[in-house]
Amino acid sequence: MIEVVPIPTPSLGDRSYLVHDGEAALVVDPQRDIDRVLSLAGERGVRITHVAETHMHNDYVTGGLALARATGAGYLVNAAEPVRFERTPVGDGDTVQVGAMLVRVVATPGHTFGHLSYVLEDAGEARGVFTGGSLLYGTTGRTDLLGPDHTGALAHAQWASAHRLAAELPDDAAIYPTHGFGSFCSATQAAADSSTIGRERRFNPALTLDERDYVELLLAGLDAWPAYYAHMGPSNLAGPSGPDLSPPRRADAAELRRRIDAGEWVVDLRDRVAFSAGHVPGSFCFTLGDSFATYLGWLIPWGTPVTLLGETPDQVARAQRQLVRIGIDRPAAAATGRAEDWAAGRPLAALPLAAFADLAAALRAPGGDRPVVLDVRRNAEWADGHVAGAVHIPLHDLPDRADEIPPGNVWVYCRTGYRSTVAASLLAARGRLVTGIDDLFDNAESAGLSLTRPAQKEVPQ
Structure with missing residues (x-):
């Protein structure tokens, strides 16, 4: 019995997947904090034998290489990608045996030039397809992340890739996309929580519109994407290591003041009502939630040291986990407790x-x-x-x-x-x-x- 287990990352609007036959498992597009994946595989009692990337991601630092090294799994990456690490190179038409499951590689350029989809076959039947940033629920991945010189060509390729999947797969084949759940890698947001090829034939603009109308619609809807995306591709091509999630060094009030005065970012994780009532002057309000890492990563001058202020160590740890996913590896310091403690007797600032x-x-x-x-x-x-x-x-x-x-x-x-x-x-x-x-x-x-x-x-x- 094959099971596909989604591993959602709401803070980035993405899903990874663990798919297994009861013994062997494949992981598709893992996030950097691979402890979640290892824990899930342990709960299911399965061994991860393969890790697959649909593409070189623009919205997060992958955990694929670190997971493959930790488990001894084969790491499936498009042979055409100029990566700087050992991997199992795959391309269009290749097949990979994962226990009782057969995985077939399909080239689906559009979101990126080297984008791949992975068709999951069981007993000769296509059960589903992991589509990454290609065919999503009611939409497709955006095509402008590689720059304006490539946007038009990729948009046309995206339409062709969607039609190839629809032509090659049966209507009841499930679709398992990586993007579309809030990620800015999606052209628009998902119109459903699950879908099949047949449903997408009826509702997805990439399959209901002709090529010209689809491309015009896609390009007209593109808006800004987070600035930190520019750093994700190079990091993923280089082969990122696993994250260091150990607690940051503690900072006292004097150090917080020094860091603010030096132009560093001291980030208050409390809810905005608490921040409004009183905060350290010069600190910034980024309430911890699903939007936290996206907007902090979007706004901060890249490489600026970050210090986290939270009510509890757990709040700081959750923020730290979100940040490592976008390549902000280690907070410079952290402080927990009350705003009054962080100010050490100096007046707090209020924000109406x-x-x-x-x-x-x-x-x-x-x-x-x-x-x-x-x-x-x-x-x-x-x-x-x-x-x-x-x-x-x-x-x-x-x-x-x-x-x-x-x-x-x-x-x-x-x-x-x-x-x-x-x-x-x-x-x-x-x-x-x-x-x-x-x-x-x-x-x-x-x-x-x-x-x-x-x-x-x-x-x-």
């Missing part, structure tokens, strides 16, 4: 939080101190509708464009409150007077704010 109703009231108030409204959502979100009169600087551009914000009290908003609080903490550390909107953008209009929306196209009568 408000709702959209409060912003509407502030804009209606008489006097000359009109708030500066800052929208830090991405371009596509802004284009769908925004607060009238707002200044637009996407969060990922804010460190380089903060000087463009007009003088005055800045009220900053996003879609849910996470990015607005990050932005508010960055601006407060620069000495700006700022209020964070901790509210859903969906509430803005009902709170009394005027929204600017895209013009509606007239429907011909």
